[in-house]
Amino acid sequence: MSKGSDIRGTWKQRLAGKVVTVLIRLLGLTLRCRLEDPHGIRQLAQPGVPVIWIFWHNCLIAAPLNKVKFSGRAPASALASASKDGAVIESVVSSFGVKTVRGSSSRRGVAALIALKKALKAxxxxxxxxxxxxxxxxxxxxxxxxxxxxxxxxILPVRFTFSSCWRLKSWDRFRIPKPFSSITIHLDQKIDIPSKLDENTFESHRRKVEDTLRQGVDDLPEQEPVS
Structure with a gap:
């Protein structure tokens, strides 16, 4: 398969995405979802206001289900990897009204960064x-x-906590909320990154964002016993 067709995705990958979307929506009908926004971040999510929502990879079911609840209906794009999995994710998020930029740090990283900056500028x-x-x-x-x-x-960090969920044995311990359980969406205070940073200060800001998004996480890799 060529790189171009890999990025666009095959009809099988698009179909898989549609099937996953139906399953997610059916599951969503059984869930109770609650928003916690102590800093009034939801008010920033207005059409024409560029913001960067971030959440961990293992919350890729909770996020699209609750997109409107925490970010409204403003035009949006998501970053998905330039891989087969990315093609399925692209199909899923498009069903929730979100466009997709394909790329990652290992593939098409520069092109993806340019496309994301253009989306923000728009x-x-x-x-x-x-x-x-x-x-x-x-x-x-x-x-x-x-x-x-x-x-x-x-940057607007979004954290999800689940009253009950399955955790897959994947690299990210992907989380699937159990039917009739609840999800709480936590919106943390926005984080502004200065335009000029030296190497040490840049890492300090990176750690600040990471630590904010790690709050409440109960399965950090460094906390797991060494086998």
Whole structure:
């Protein structure tokens, strides 16, 4: 398969995405979802206001289900990897009204960064999983900080907690909420990244964003017993 067709996705991958979407929507009908927004971040999610929403990769079911609840209906784009999995994700998020930019740190990274900056400049919201597409789990890649630094758009961390869920044995411990359980969406205070940073200060801001998004996480890799 050529790189171009891999990025666009095959009809099988698009079909798989549609099937996954139906399953997610059916599951969503059974869930109780509650928004916690102590800092009034939801008010920033207005059409024409560029912001960067971030959440961990293992919350890729909870996020699209609750998109309207925490980010409204403003035009939005999401970053998905230039892989077969990315093609399925692209199909899923498009069903929730979100466009897709394909790329990652290992493939089409520069092109993806340019496309994301263009989307922000056009006033779109962005949705990014900063530990994707292959981890390490809960490690915030520096690209998201560079994007906020160069664009001036604030980073808005979104955390999801589940009353009950299945955790897959994948690299990200992907979470599937159990039917009739509840999800709480936590909106943390926005984080602005200065345009000029030296190496040490850049890493300090990266860690600040990472630590904010790690709050409440109960399965950090460094806390797991060594086998």
């Amino acid at each position: 006033g779109e919201q962005l949705f990014v999983t900063p530990d994707g597409p292959r981890g390490p789990r809960y490690h915030l890649q520096p690209g998201i900080v560079k994007l906020a630094q160069s664009s001036g758009a604030p």
